[in-house]
Amino acid sequence: MGIALDEKDESNLIRFECAIDINCAAELKNMLLTSLASGKNLSVLLDGATYLDVTAVQLLWAAEREARASSVEFTFIGQLPQQVAAELAGAGFEKLSFQQQQAS
Numbered sequence: 001m002g003i004a005l006d007e008k009d010e011s012n013l014i015r016f017e018c019a020i021d022i023n024c025a026a027e028l029k030n031m032l033l034t035s036l037a038s039g040k041n042l043s044v045l046l047d048g049a050t051y052l053d054v055t056a057v058q059l060l061w062a063a064e065r066e067a068r069a070s071s072v073e074f075t076f077i078g079q080l081p082q083q084v085a086a087e088l089a090g091a092g093f094e095k096l097s098f099q100q101q102q103a104s
Contacts, residue, residue: 005031011041019051028056032063036072047078052088 002024006013012035020028035042044060052060067074080088 003028003031005035007035007038008040011043012038013043013045015045016047016049016052018048019053020049020056021051021053022055025055025059028059032059036063036066036070039070039072041073041075042067043075043077045078046076046080046084049081049084052084057088 002016002018002020004015004017006015014028014031014035032042042063064074066072
């Protein structure tokens with residue numbers, strides 16, 4: 001299982017549980033769109049990500065922008081695994097800042 005959506009009364013949580021790449025981009029996009037359309041706050045748990053490709057990063061960036069435009073709170077929680085952070089930096093995303101909060 002690569003991505004999971006936990007829908008709650010006041011918020012939604014998307015959990016990454018392995019490599020997030022082009023193979024699951026449509027699933028991620030659908031989860032992000034569903035979550036944003038609900039109007040609920042959205043958190044993305046990064047701890048389980050073993051890889052994020054450029055498609056996943058673009059979808060997350062677009063979702064964050066859409067959330068901001070529609071006054072939906074969008075946050076990253078947990079820690080981006082060191083290997084994933086290093087891969088993003090190596091691909092030119094060193095300035096990409098996942099503003100993380102601790103998982104509760």
